[in-house]
Amino acid sequence: MSMTYNFSAGPGVLPSEVITQIKQEFEHNEHTHMSIIEISHRSKKFQKIVSDAEQKLRQLMSIPEDYAVIFLQGGGSTQFEMLPLNLATHKQHVAILDSGNFAAKAAEAVLELGKNVTVLNSTKSIKYQTLPELPSNFNSEKYDYLHIVTNNTIEGATYHQNNLPETDGRLVADMSSNILAEPYDISRFDAIFAGGQKNLGPAGVTVAIIKKDWLSEQDITGVGPMMRYKNHIDKQSMYNTAPVFSIYALNLVLDWVLQQGGVDEMYQRNLAKSKKLYDYLDQSTFYSAPVKSADRSLTNVVFTTGNLEQDKKIAKAAEEEGLFNLSGHRSVGGFRASLYNAQPMAAVDALISYLKKVEKQA
Ligand SMILES: *Cc1c(COP(=O)(O)O)cnc(C)c1O
Numbered sequence: 001m002s003m004t005y006n007f008s009a010g011p012g013v014l015p016s017e018v019i020t021q022i023k024q025e026f027e028h029n030e031h032t033h034m035s036i037i038e039i040s041h042r043s044k045k046f047q048k049i050v051s052d053a054e055q056k057l058r059q060l061m062s063i064p065e066d067y068a069v070i071f072l073q074g075g076g077s078t079q080f081e082m083l084p085l086n087l088a089t090h091k092q093h094v095a096i097l098d099s100g101n102f103a104a105k106a107a108e109a110v111l112e113l114g115k116n117v118t119v120l121n122s123t124k125s126i127k128y129q130t131l132p133e134l135p136s137n138f139n140s141e142k143y144d145y146l147h148i149v150t151n152n153t154i155e156g157a158t159y160h161q162n163n164l165p166e167t168d169g170r171l172v173a174d175m176s177s178n179i180l181a182e183p184y185d186i187s188r189f190d191a192i193f194a195g196g197q198k199n200l201g202p203a204g205v206t207v208a209i210i211k212k213d214w215l216s217e218q219d220i221t222g223v224g225p226m227m228r229y230k231n232h233i234d235k236q237s238m239y240n241t242a243p244v245f246s247i248y249a250l251n252l253v254l255d256w257v258l259q260q261g262g263v264d265e266m267y268q269r270n271l272a273k274s275k276k277l278y279d280y281l282d283q284s285t286f287y288s289a290p291v292k293s294a295d296r297s298l299t300n301v302v303f304t305t306g307n308l309e310q311d312k313k314i315a316k317a318a319e320e321e322g323l324f325n326l327s328g329h330r331s332v333g334g335f336r337a338s339l340y341n342a343q344p345m346a347a348v349d350a351l352i353s354y355l356k357k358v359e360k361q362a
Contacts, residue, residue, distance in 0.1 A: 002322070003322055003346065003350065004322040004323075004324060005322060005323055005324065005343070005344075005346075005347035005350060005351070006324050006325055007323065007324060007325045007326050007336070007337045007338050007339075007343075007347070007351070008324070008325035008338060009153050009154075009198065009300055009325075009329070009336060009338045010153070010176075010177065010195070010197045010198040010203075010338075011197040011198075011202060011203050012197065012198050012199060012338055012340045012342070013338070013340055013342045013343050013347075014202070014249075014253065014342050015253065015256045015341075015342040016342075017256060018249065018252045018253055018256055022036075022249060022252065036244065036245060036248050037244065037245045039244060041238055041241050041242040041244050042238070046242070046244055046247075046248075047236075047238075049247060049248055049251050050071065050236060050237055050238070050242065050247060051236070053071070053247060053250055053251040053254055054069045054071075054236075054237075056251070056254035056255065056258060057069055057207065057254060059258070060180060060254065060257060060258065060262055060263055061179075061180070061184075061186055061209075062186060063209055064186060066211060066212055066213065067186065067209050067211050067212065068208075068209070068210050068212050068215070068229070068233045069208075069209050070207070070208050070210075070229065070232045070233055070236075070237045071205050071206070071207060071208075071237040071242065071243075071247050071250075072205070072206045072207075072208055072232060072237070073204065073205065073206065073243055074206060075195045075197075075203070075206055076102070076174060076176040076193065076194065076195035076206060077105070077109075077195075078206065079174070079193040079195075079206060079208065080105060080106040080108075080109035080110075081109050081113060081227065082208075082227055082229065083106075083145075083147070083172055083191065083193070084109070084110045084113055084115050084144075085113065085220070085223045085227050085228075086215065086218055086220055086223065086228065086229045086230075087144060087145060087170075087172070087190075087191060087210075087214065087215070087218060088110070088115050088144035088145065089218045089219045089220060090144055090217075090218075090219075091116075091142065091143055091144045092115045092116060093115065093116040093117075093118065093142060093143045093144060094107075094110045094115065094116070094118075094143060094144060094145060094146075094147055095117075095118050095120050095138070095140075095142075095143040095145070095146045095147070096110075096117060096118070096120065096146070096147045096148075097119075097121055097122075097131075097132045097133075097134065097146070097147075097148050097165065098119045098121065098122035098123070098124060098132055099123065099128060099131050099132055099148065099149050099152050099155075099157060099159070100128045100149060100152035100153075100154055100155040100157065101152070101154045101155070101329075101331065102149050102152065102153065102154070102174060102176070103147070103148070103149045103152070103174075104124075106147055106149070106174065107119060107147075118142075118143070120132070120134065120135055120138060120146075121133060121134070121135055123157075127155070127290070127332075128152060128155035128157055129155070129157065129290045129291050129292060130157065130291070130292040130295055131157050131158075131159060131163065131292075131295045133165070134146075134165035134166065138167065140167050140168055140169025140170070141169070143169060144170065145169065145170035145171065145172045145190065145191075146165065146167050146170065146171050146172065147172045147173075148164075148165060148171065148172070148173050148174070149173070149174040149176075150164075150173050150175045150178055150184070151175065151177045151178035151181075151297050151299055151300065152177075152297070152300075153176065153177040153198065153299075153300050153329075154300075154328075154332060154336075155291070155302060155332065156289075156291045156296065156297040156300045156301060156302030156336065157292070157295040157296065157297060158178060158182075158295060158296065158297040158298065158299075159295075160182060161182070161183055161185065163294065163295070164184075164188060170190040170191075170214065171188060171189050171190055172189065172190060172191045172192070173189050173191075173192045173193075174193060174194070175192050175193070175194045176193070176194045176195045176198050177194075177198040177297075177299055177338075177340075178198075178199065178297070178298065178299050179192075179194040179198075179199055179200060179207070180199055180200065180257055180263055180266060181199055181263075181266055181267070181270050181298055181299050181340065181341055182263070182266075182267045182298055183263050183264065183267055186209070189211075190210070190211045190214050191209065191210045191211065191214070192207075192208070192209040192210075193206060193207065193208045193209070194206065194207050196246060196250055198299075198338075198340060199299065199340045199341055200250055200253060200254075201246060201250035201252075201253045202245070202246050202249050202250075203246070204243040204245070204246035205243050205246035205247050205250055208229065208232075210229055210233075212233075215229055215230065215233075225239075226239070226240065253342075256342075257341060260341075266341045267298075269341070269345070270298040270339060270341070271298060272345065273298075273339045273343065273345055273348045274296070274297070274298045274301055274339055276345075276348050276349075276352065277301050277337060277339070277348050277351065277352065278293075278296060278301065280352045280355065280356075281303050284355075284359060286305055286359040286362055287303050287304065287305055287335075287355060287359070288303060288304060288305075288306065289301065289302065289303040290302065290303070290304070298339065299338060299339055299340055300336055300337075300338050300339075301336065301337045301338075302328060302332075302334060302335070302336050303334060303335050303336075303337075304328075304333070304334035304335060305362075308333040308334060311327070311328070311333060311334050311335055312327065312333070314326075314335075314358055315327040315335060317358075318351075318354055321350070321354050322350070323347075323350060323351055323354055325338075326351075
């Protein structure tokens, strides 16, 4: 086996240059005389890493000054709770477009917190193969915000910049699996979050980007200190011990994205990679990609032979050819090839040639 490729949806593939750099710096650092996983989160060295990472993320995503950028723990799932606790304090009512598993989970969390949720539209009955649209009679006044998932990691449908719901109210986006993969106009959103382990770095860090004036309007009486965005913002992401290693690695990934040419370059590459794979799947009589073409994800390409048992065997046998983690999420089966920023075109080429070989033998 010469090259191996990791198609996992998360933790996902990281740039090989970043892995090499981490390896070189891991044991002994010329500035700190200790490993990065031993340094204090209060040290100057680490404080600089945090502020550099924030600046680079601002630059890459063109985040306006009136948005706070913080690094948190607890994964994307903790944001399902922090968002309503901090931002649904007036109407106690969140609107959601049910575009997949992670939208449904976010809705559940709001309910568990004793607040109201209205699912405005859902494509669950058609297995989320298209995106639910915002109903034309949507009245944003009734809700604190509308929650959407830009990229549906499990089902493979995406609200791209050109098909985002148009609302005059507050809009919150879960960008866990396509942040930095394609461009979005940040001013369209009032809060954005992303767990780190899909397209930003290793697990253990979550990014939150929140419009400051909106946050300051909220009544957070009764919200515990760790769950308050304000505390994390006031302490520049160091309210408690920060995930030092994850933020360090995230900072290296942001350097890498900048060196490669930024989000526009990532977008062009992701378009090219995903198009090559979808084009192959669409002409194939053996495989099919079920998501409606305008809604298709650039980062998580979902497909199947139509026989889930057969899919499982093909994904397993792919490991012999160096192609790992091609099975779909356990809840849906089939195949899922994650093509995050660090996934090279060579991985797509290797995957297509494997799929072709299997098709020929079938
Ligand atoms: C992975 C994922 C989550 C959950 O993230 P955790 O870090 O596992 O809590 C939430 N939303 C989306 C879109 C995801 O892809």
